[in-house]
Amino acid sequence: MRRALEGLVDFHAHCLPGADHGAPSLSVAVAQRRLMKEAGLSAVVATPHFYSHKEVSVDAFLTRRDGAAAALLSAAPEGPALYLGAEVLVTPGLDEMEGLSRLCIKGTDILLLEMPLGGWSRECVRTLERIAKMGVTPLLAHIDRYPITDLEYLFESSRLLYQINAVAILGLSYRARYFRHMVRAEAVAAFGSDLHGAHPAAYRAFLRAVRRARAGALTVAAHSAELLSRAIPATPSEE
Numbered sequence: 668m669r670r671a672l673e674g675l676v677d678f679h680a681h682c683l684p685g686a687d688h689g690a691p692s693l694s695v696a697v698a699q700r701r702l703m704k705e706a707g708l709s710a711v712v713a714t715p716h717f718y719s720h721k722e723v724s725v726d727a728f729l730t731r732r733d734g735a736a737a738a739l740l741s742a743a744p745e746g747p748a749l750y751l752g753a754e755v756l757v758t759p760g761l762d763e764m765e766g767l768s769r770l771c772i773k774g775t776d777i778l779l780l781e782m783p784l785g786g787w788s789r790e791c792v793r794t795l796e797r798i799a800k801m802g803v804t805p806l807l808a809h810i811d812r813y814p815i816t817d818l819e820y821l822f823e824s825s826r827l828l829y830q831i832n833a834v835a836i837l838g839l840s841y842r843a844r845y846f847r848h849m850v851r852a853e854a855v856a857a858f859g860s861d862l863h864g865a866h867p868a869a870y871r872a873f874l875r876a877v878r879r880a881r882a883g884a885l886t887v888a889a890h891s892a893e894l895l896s897r898a899i900p901a902t903p904s905e906e
């Protein structure tokens with residue numbers, strides 16, 4: 668049997684029942700939690716999608732998210748520590764939305780943000796830059812999804828943290844090699860699975876990728892642990 672990986676954190680997973688389409692039911696979320704336990708994760712950050720144009724309010728989102736987490740932990744108490752965040756889509760002017768900072772990972776100032784796919788408008792980039800200056804620490808989600816030229820602009824111009832979907836470093840493609848280099852160069856703060864659904868093999872490639880990162884995986888684990896040092900874990904519903 669392979670040695671367990673120490674302190675392994677999945678910083679990006681859609682695993683709260685009914686909070687978004689990642690876990691459409693409690694039974695799917697319980698199955699996801701079992702997969703996380705079997706994978707040997709020490710912690711998971713649940714990051715349901717937050718689309719400002721679809722939510723009624725930040726309060727309504729947080730109530731739904733926290734209720735889903737409590738229900739999940741009541742049904743499946745065993746497993747990795749569960750932290751609560753959101754994956755917030757950057758839209759023009761998002762920095763002006765009331766309550767944005769309440770979407771940070773509970774107990775921290777870390778805000779997981781995703782940029783639109785298929786090209787970033789100038790206003791989206793400016794919004795991201797303004798968010799970075801407003802007292803939260805932006806963690807850019809799944810950097811492996813974006814054009815490298817766009818990322819390199821951000822590396823130069825903004826002080827952000829970066830999360831990568833771990834499987835992106837597998838393979839021989841130019842992008843895989845580029846992102847392996849990013850991990851080795853300590854430019855990545857967190858690995859994520861971006862888990863949706865409960866396919867039995869969901870964490871297989873994730874674990875292979877983390878092992879492939881070798882020493883880089885230890886650096887990412889240390890960085891992730893530091894980011895979560897003040898985070899408040901979710902708890903089950905009170906009976």
Ligand SMILES: [Fe+2]
Pocket residue numbers: 679681754861
């Ligand atoms: Fe996601």
